[in-house]
Amino acid sequence: MKIVVCIKQVPDTAEVKINPQTNTLMRDGVPSIINPYDLHAIEAAVAIKEVMDATVTVLTMGPPQAEVALRESIAMGADEAVLLSDRAFAGSDTWATAYTLSGALKKLGFDLIFCGKQAIDGDTAQVGPAMAEFLDIPHVAYVSKINSISDTVVEVRRMMDDGYDVVETSVPVLFTVVRELNQPRFASLKGKMRAKNAQIRKLTHADIELDEKDLGLSGSPTQVKNIFAPEMKKERIVFEGSPAEQVAELHNVLKSVKCI
Amino acid sequence: MQIKVDRDLCTSCETCIASCPYEAIVLQEGKAFVNEYCQICRICLSVCPEGAIKEVPDVQDSADSVKDISAYKGxxxxxxxxxxxxxxxxxxxxxxxxxxxxxxxxxxxxxxxxxxxxxxxxxxxxxxxxxxxxxxxxxxxxxxxxxxxxxxxxxxxxxxxxxxxxxxxxxxxxxxxxxxxxxxxxxxxxxxxxxxxxxxxxxxxxxxxxxxxxxxxxxxxxxxxxxxxxxxxxxxxxxxxxxxxxxxxIDVPANGKCRTKVLETAKDTDFCSINIQEAEVIVSGGRGLGNPKGFEMLKELAELVNGTLGASRAAVDEGWIPYNHQVGQTGKTVCPKIYIACGISGAVQHMVGMQSSDIIIAINKNAEAPIFNIANYGIVGDLYEIIPRLIKRIKEERG
The missing domain is CATH 3.40.50.620 (HUPs)
Incomplete structure (x- = not known):
């Protein structure tokens, strides 16, 4: 069974702040990491390899420095890594990103595809399902448990807003996974050694045979018009005094709004 | 459109590199270079002190590539x-x-x-x-x-x-x-x-x-x-x-594919997971609680005010409370009548999930905590002094 995991290298958004004067992001020294949800996708794939005859390929689309993320995936147990990088992909939105990645996936071949449920920089959760559409395969989003797996059928649990569904799907199939699925392993020493020396396969526009007009900016229907800092409410009342006095004020507010 | 750097004007000051939210600008042969991560957000255009970064049209950007969009209505x-x-x-x-x-x-x-x-x-x-x-x-x-x-x-x-x-x-x-x-x-x-x-x-x-x-x-x-x-x-x-x-x-299309099948559907049942998106009052706890026991106190308050429990990502990541209580960008967005934030400092990722609540009450030790910027009512103090007193007072009032 051939498993491909699609990952993204992202800035650690917990550390990104906006400069209120210039309305720009302050990104100095913010580290790049593997998108946290993608770690669960890698773990799912590597865990399947431990119980079935399978290979795990990790694929990312991004600039040359994304190679670091690919080596980390190999350290976690992936067999090979592929970097899809080309100037022609510049400005890709989720449509063009999914289209481009699907071109690479057709080239690589696959039975199962795993993705994190979303990347923490854009939070769109759109690239996984869109890839499945371009590849004409089914997908299940928000997978929180894999109940059973064979070469032809997989049964999973998918999280819904009010509970969960148990879903059976044929193979090939694409899954986007949530944190609850598993606990990502740490890289082993042996894995780190292997990652250091691993060959990263590189694919460019020339390798994936897609029409240039559907790539990058010209293939992207959405455009970012502008960005700005989130608005914050201004007026507020601060209760001062002893804890007893503060509680008395708070109690009055809760009463005035008929909360108690 | 695409963003390009004029190599003759670029002084390699790296201001643009620091400003780019997408890590799309790198130094190449000693000058700034916009790579394929660029999302055309145009931030770099305004930060470059030399005006070296420009927006240039794509070669294939012509009128005939635009689809006829006027046929779409509604x-x-x-x-x-x-x-x-x-x-x-x-x-x-x-x-x-x-x-x-x-x-x-x-x-x-x-x-x-x-x-x-x-x-x-x-x-x-x-x-x-x-x-x-x-x-x-x-x-x-x-x-x-x-x-x-x-x-x-x-x-x-x-x-x-x-x-x-x-x-x-x-x-x-x-x-x-x-x-x-x-x-x-x-x-x-x-x-x-x-x-x-x-x-x-x-x-x-x-x-x-x-x-x-x-x-x-x-x-x-x-x-x-x-x-x-x-x-x-x-x-x-x-x-x-x-x-x-x-x-x-309309009819189901006759020749449609369906390669997935739903075998079973289950609903969340535990008390507290009553969909926090439907709650009118949410009592929410963060890292400032210090330990999972804090949520027992918040639960008591929540029951007194007919509310349910929410939490910040920090508290969920600590394992103090399950994920289905999490409010924020990576959790749920809520819009209750009253949101009581206890020991939540107010990371942006939390605030985007609750800032449209009608009334926000914040209790936090740190007067500088960002949560106070969006709170209608704020109490700077120790929540372990405030909340037990509040619970006692509500109970006394009810007799």
Whole structure:
């Protein structure tokens, strides 16, 4: 069974702040990491390899420095890594990103595809399902448990807003996974050694045979018009005094709004 | 368009590199270079002290590449249902969709799959002029492929200029497939929708980078303009029994693929997971609680005020409370009447999930905590001194 995991290298958004004067992001020294949800996708794939005859390929689309993320995936147990990088992909939105990645996936071949449920920089959760559409395969989003797996059928649990569904799907199939699925392993020493020396396969526009007009900016229907800092409410009342006095004020507010 | 650096003007000061939210600018042969991560956000244009960064048109950017978009008219809402009952988010979207349709002077359509005609009538009361209904029982369970087939077909035939659905597990799963099939722009998890001044373009506003920034997204050259909209951010207008509309029955396409099958559907049952998105009062705890026991105290308060428990990501990550209580960018967005934040400092990622609450009360030791910037009422103090006193006082009052 051939498993491909699609990952993204992202800035650690917990550390990104906006400069209120210039309305720009302050990104100095913010580290790049593997998108946290993608770690669960890698773990799912590597865990399947431990119980079935399978290979795990990790694929990312991004600039040359994304190679670091690919080596980390190999350290976690992936067999090979592929970097899809080309100037022609510049400005890709989720449509063009999914289209481009699907071109690479057709080239690589696959039975199962795993993705994190979303990347923490854009939070769109759109690239996984869109890839499945371009590849004409089914997908299940928000997978929180894999109940059973064979070469032809997989049964999973998918999280819904009010509970969960148990879903059976044929193979090939694409899954986007949530944190609850598993606990990502740490890289082993042996894995780190292997990652250091691993060959990263590189694919460019020339390798994936897609029409240039559907790539990058010209293939992207959405455009970012502008960005700005989130608005914050201004007026507020601060209760001062002893804890007893503060509680008395708070109690009055809760009463005035008929909360108690 | 694309962003390019004039190598003759660039002084390698790296200001642009630090400003780029997408890590798209790198030093190449000693000068700044914009690589394929660029999203054309144009921030670098204003920060470059030398004016070396410019926006230049693409070679193939010509008028004839623009599709004929004037044939698209109307606003369409996909109304999701669970077990045959329309979800609340559909009514929120009909309210938002009605406003957009009126502004554009067009009709408001709704699409409803796997629910009975009585539910379609509800959609009309909430503002739909026309409901496309496929009431087949095979659609009551959610499967991505048939939903994608039917919605894509309706869009192709009726050509709405705007198509909305909830940013829910269902909407966020199958709308990307519809957008992929139609080569349409889809903006995820929007928190605000406007029509461009003097035009017909939809301005879809959404948080990015964990809520640290807001971005306005538009699709100027393609139709339909699609968006998933976060539940609980659009206010429901009043429903009116007098509003009239028509129901158009449609059949399940005969040759559609469906390679997934829903075997079982289960609902969350534990007390506290009563959907925090439906709660009117939320008592929420963060890292400032210091330990999981703090939530027992908050639960006591929550029960006294008929509320439920929320939590920040920090508290969930600590393992003090399950994920289904998490409020924020990576959790749920809530809009209760009263939100009481206890020991929550107010990371942006948390605040985007609760800032539209009617009344926000914050209790925190640190007077500088950002949560106070959005709170209507603030108490600077130790929550372990405040909350037990409050609980006692409420109990005394009740006798």
């Amino acid at each position: 606003v369409m809402v996909f109304a999701e249902q669970r077990e045959g009952k329309v979800s609340q988010v559909a009514f929120e979207l009909l309210s938002a969709g009605r406003r957009l349709a009126d502004k554009l002077s067009v009709e408001l359509f709704a699409v409803l799959l796997g629910a009975p005609e009585s539910e379609a009538n509800e959609l009309i009361k909430w503002g739909a002029d026309k409901v496309f209904l496929c009431s087949s029982g095979s659609l009551t369970s959610f499967n991505d492929e048939p939903y994608t087939d039917i919605v894509s077909k309706i869009i192709k035939e009726h050509k709405p200029e705007i198509v909305l659905t909830g940013a829910t597990a269902i909407g966020r799963s199958f709308f990307p497939r519809v957008a992929a099939r139609l080569h349409a722009g889809l903006t995820a998890d929007c928190t605000s929708l406007e029509i461009e001044d003097g035009g017909r373009n939809l301005l879809a506003i959404r948080p990015a980078f964990g809520g640290n920034i807001m971005a306005t997204i538009m699709c100027p050259d393609t139709r339909p303009q699609m968006a998933t909209v976060r539940p609980k951010v659009m206010k429901k207008c009043a429903c009116s029994a007098n509003h009239t509309g028509t129901i158009v029955n």
